[in-house]
Amino acid sequence: MGYHKSMGTILVPILVLLLSLNYMPCKAQLSTTFYDNTCPNALSTIQTSVSAAVSRNRRNAALLIRLHFHDCFVQGCDASLLLEGSEKAAPANNGVLGYDIIDDVKAAVEGVCPGVVSCADILAVAARDASVEVITKL
Secondary structure, eight states: OHHHHHHHHHHHHHHHHHHHHTTTTOOOOOOOOOTTTTTTHHHHHHHHHHHHHHHHEEEEEHHHHHHHHHHHTOOOSSGGGGTTGGEEEEEEEEOOOHHHHHHHHHHHHHHSSSTTHHHHHHHHHHHHHHHHHHHHHH
């Protein structure tokens, strides 16, 4: 009998929390046109760089997707995985590859609009484009 009472005590607050999440306003202003004015060639530059990397080695697509996954895994996507001496060396990220590809993509983007596009956005778009590259080359 005590087991069922304690389950109810736990389940009711969880249910209330889950239902309330539906009614919380979201203030995120994500947009696929975010860089249209500040760096109009950002997305095409990323796509071109990713396409070249995947053409060199199809495995590069998987590396970019995995790199993005490890960056976003716990506290959101912030490109902290790319910083020297921080998450890059964390044991959970051991064996994550593809940093050189992102460095090349970042250099290409910096060439067309320096200091505008965030590393987090480059990493996210590169992973997206990598998945598209794999699908279109099947």
